[in-house]
Amino acid sequence: MKPSILDRLSKLQSPINVLAAVLLGLVIGTALMAIQGHNIIEAYTALFNGAFNGRFNFGGTLERFVPLLLSGLAFAVASQASVFNVGVEGQLYFGAIVAAYFGYVIVGLPSVLHVALVLLLAGLAGAIWAFIPGFLRATWRVNEVCTTIMLNYVAIFFTSYIVNHVFKNPNIGVPQTPTIQDSARLARIMMPSRANTGIFIALGMVVFFIWLMDYTTIGYKIKAVGFNAHFATYVGFRSRWIMIGTMALSGLIGGITGAMQVIGIHGYFLDNFSVGYGFDGIMVALLARNNLKAIPFVAFFLAVLKSGAIGMERFTGIPRELIGIMEAVIILFAAAEALIVIRKRVSLGKGGAEVV
Amino acid sequence: MEPLVKLSGIIKQFPNVVALKEVDFSLREGEVHSLVGENGAGKSTLMNVLYGVIQPDRGDIFIRGEKQHFHSARDAMNLGIGMVHQEFMLAPTMTVLENIILGFEPTKRSVLDYDLAYEQITELSREYGLAVRPESKIMDNSVGEAQRVEILKALYRGAEVLILDEPTAVLTPQETDELFRVIASLKQHGKTVIFISHKLQEVMEISDRITVMRDGKVQGTLDVADATKEKLAVLMVGREVFLNIKAASTKAGPVVLDVRGISARGRRKLSELTDVSFQVRAGEILGIAGVDGNGQSELVEALTGLGRVDQGEILISGTPITNLSPGQIRKKRVAHIPEDRNTSGLCKEMTIGENLIAITLDQPPLSKHGVIRSREVNELAAKLVKEYDIRPANHRIRTANLSGGNKQKVIVAREVSEDADLLIAAHPTRGVDIGSIEFIRSILLAQREQGKAILLVSADLEEIMSLSDRIAVMYEGKIMGIVPAAEANERVLGLMMAGATYDEATQGKGDEVIEA
Numbered sequence: 001m002k003p004s005i006l007d008r009l010s011k012l013q014s015p016i017n018v019l020a021a022v023l024l025g026l027v028i029g030t031a032l033m034a035i036q037g038h039n040i041i042e043a044y045t046a047l048f049n050g051a052f053n054g055r056f057n058f059g060g061t062l063e064r065f066v067p068l069l070l071s072g073l074a075f076a077v078a079s080q081a082s083v084f085n086v087g088v089e090g091q092l093y094f095g096a097i098v099a100a101y102f103g104y105v106i107v108g109l110p111s112v113l114h115v116a117l118v119l120l121l122a123g124l125a126g127a128i129w130a131f132i133p134g135f136l137r138a139t140w141r142v143n144e145v146c147t148t149i150m151l152n153y154v155a156i157f158f159t160s161y162i163v164n165h166v167f168k169n170p171n172i173g174v175p176q177t178p179t180i181q182d183s184a185r186l187a188r189i190m191m192p193s194r195a196n197t198g199i200f201i202a203l204g205m206v207v208f209f210i211w212l213m214d215y216t217t218i219g220y221k222i223k224a225v226g227f228n229a230h231f232a233t234y235v236g237f238r239s240r241w242i243m244i245g246t247m248a249l250s251g252l253i254g255g256i257t258g259a260m261q262v263i264g265i266h267g268y269f270l271d272n273f274s275v276g277y278g279f280d281g282i283m284v285a286l287l288a289r290n291n292l293k294a295i296p297f298v299a300f301f302l303a304v305l306k307s308g309a310i311g312m313e314r315f316t317g318i319p320r321e322l323i324g325i326m327e328a329v330i331i332l333f334a335a336a337e338a339l340i341v342i343r344k345r346v347s348l349g350k351g352g353a354e355v356v
Numbered sequence: 357m358e359p360l361v362k363l364s365g366i367i368k369q370f371p372n373v374v375a376l377k378e379v380d381f382s383l384r385e386g387e388v389h390s391l392v393g394e395n396g397a398g399k400s401t402l403m404n405v406l407y408g409v410i411q412p413d414r415g416d417i418f419i420r421g422e423k424q425h426f427h428s429a430r431d432a433m434n435l436g437i438g439m440v441h442q443e444f445m446l447a448p449t450m451t452v453l454e455n456i457i458l459g460f461e462p463t464k465r466s467v468l469d470y471d472l473a474y475e476q477i478t479e480l481s482r483e484y485g486l487a488v489r490p491e492s493k494i495m496d497n498s499v500g501e502a503q504r505v506e507i508l509k510a511l512y513r514g515a516e517v518l519i520l521d522e523p524t525a526v527l528t529p530q531e532t533d534e535l536f537r538v539i540a541s542l543k544q545h546g547k548t549v550i551f552i553s554h555k556l557q558e559v560m561e562i563s564d565r566i567t568v569m570r571d572g573k574v575q576g577t578l579d580v581a582d583a584t585k586e587k588l589a590v591l592m593v594g595r596e597v598f599l600n601i602k603a604a605s606t607k608a609g610p611v612v613l614d615v616r617g618i619s620a621r622g623r624r625k626l627s628e629l630t631d632v633s634f635q636v637r638a639g640e641i642l643g644i645a646g647v648d649g650n651g652q653s654e655l656v657e658a659l660t661g662l663g664r665v666d667q668g669e670i671l672i673s674g675t676p677i678t679n680l681s682p683g684q685i686r687k688k689r690v691a692h693i694p695e696d697r698n699t700s701g702l703c704k705e706m707t708i709g710e711n712l713i714a715i716t717l718d719q720p721p722l723s724k725h726g727v728i729r730s731r732e733v734n735e736l737a738a739k740l741v742k743e744y745d746i747r748p749a750n751h752r753i754r755t756a757n758l759s760g761g762n763k764q765k766v767i768v769a770r771e772v773s774e775d776a777d778l779l780i781a782a783h784p785t786r787g788v789d790i791g792s793i794e795f796i797r798s799i800l801l802a803q804r805e806q807g808k809a810i811l812l813v814s815a816d817l818e819e820i821m822s823l824s825d826r827i828a829v830m831y832e833g834k835i836m837g838i839v840p841a842a843e844a845n846e847r848v849l850g851l852m853m854a855g856a857t858y859d860e861a862t863q864g865k866g867d868e869v870i871e872a
Contacts, residue, residue, distance in 0.1 A: 227706065234694055
């Protein structure tokens, strides 16, 4: 039978809902600007310019794009197995401190090797950190949302201790680690902004995980566990280890997210450096409905908003928090599963008319 | 005599399908009228038309000769038509009493009159033999109780005609017997009952007349005296059905499954396995009979690695598999059709094809070095869909949208095509339509022909007796005895299912063995 327009539309149900949420968010944000007496056209022009106009501004957008992309990917990968990794923030801190350490102590490696090694070790640190809640969840059904949130604090304070007392740059008053070797740094691609080659690594990782989920037996098993763990166990998959492994993979991405900030942007680990990258990732994954292919677009959109907000504040005086409100509204609407409901026809097979 | 209800020329079209094609149906006052047909034949749609839930595109409804037009179920209710749906429409957190009076509350000076309601309900429940606990919450009630509440609800609303949509699908045999007593008492009180089912045995047992539907059309209405199961099956399926044929017994080969004195904890005390031993040989079907919940589920879980064994040993072709993981046991060439197709057997979010490849995914040619080869996967899926007559014949459709019979065929296709030595089939035909039952049974027999060892667990004695070479009866987690199929009959098996050993069951009754 031919799929009708309605059938086709119903496949687009969730993208349409997300777009509707975004539009509503923009409308409400714009209304707020208008109420406060700002010139809307001016505001949006400033927002656009702040995000796209010139190497510095566009580079700034790309710079924000990378952590959003990676932490969104981290959260979405865990979600494929129906585990909620709210601990990307903590994994990111661990990855960052490990990257800062090995970026500094290893001397004399060629740059490509050094970068690869640092990213790998940072990813490993994140994976180990995510293994703990994954193991607890799969073995004793300890709620991973609770454990990951708590482990975030452990990670943040533990790395804070390290950077204050164990591995601190003695020449500077603020708690930060010594600057990493040049060989560990990612090359800048859009001077004078801090955008760097990390963006290619990040996009490469997204492509890799899309491939992993859609074209490999591992991806199939992860999805089976995520959809229906009973089924996965019954057909003979090791559901428990698949769940733990997926969590570790997610943590690996989280660790690399942190490392990218160190070797791509700052060059060192700074106490409390993350402005909630890990949590922004949840927002990205939520808006992308955990669809890996949608994550780059969503991450880019949010990067534009964030980076444009700064330009807008600078040139029009509209506080950037207003964009924060806009984001919050979008999330609120996106979380409402059925903003627009497209009624799907009850399409049954041959002779199947036992509707109701 | 004027029929109480007459539906004439009912046509209902849904997008893409015509559900009812000019259906005529009439109901005499005071009869029990069964409506049978395979899934998708249009039984439920027709009844929803009568109950006012679905408006027909064309056709008329007459109640006592008067033409009626229903806009909603409320209109039907006002004319004395009540329906008990397959899925109960009850509020779980409210009490039985509240559920019954909901929407039709008796009031005294515009205040809810609970006392009156209580009186009316206990009166009704006594009259029809519908035992309920008015003060208990629905969520604390068993399925059978909830069903009685639904019937009471309909009666309370003044139903003269009661439509029961597959009421026995959710009941245990005992509960079914009780329901039949209730139906008899409804009839005694002059009520008219429409009974929807696809279990012919039941239908023959309680009906006065039987209407058979197929493909949205009525195939015929028979008096029960003129009906036989075979006749009904032919009308339902449109051709002859062979449910009871069995190929001549082949020679059983070497022992494939050897269970030696296993014990395992059960979900309930009664289902705890104690010292269970038996063997299944290549080329034979061993049937496990028993009332549900006597340890059959635990036994299957123990054999497939889904549950733990505390004592004893399980061997497959001589190698111990006790307490191995499900994956490891599958590697010993064991296939398993699980009792619960909706939670374990299928992943409903995945497509037919994805479900079909679940157990062979890791082997060539479906994957190489962990990478799935889509072309091979699609080829295999398309082949299996065709071979096992899975409908719709498109392996890219999600299994959530399939009928029960087709879901089961997906599972059977996956497990059988694996070419294992031992096939464990738990309730392989439970709740599926008669066409699929026939198909699945023929596949099991074909597997036996090919020299597979088959362990068949079923609560359906007829199925066990028609397929098995030997029959083991389970009672309270123990095997009461193993009977060669040739010597088995319903009476002996029935006694054993109630806890008698084979000797006790046959003692002194050897000469009056009733034919099965």
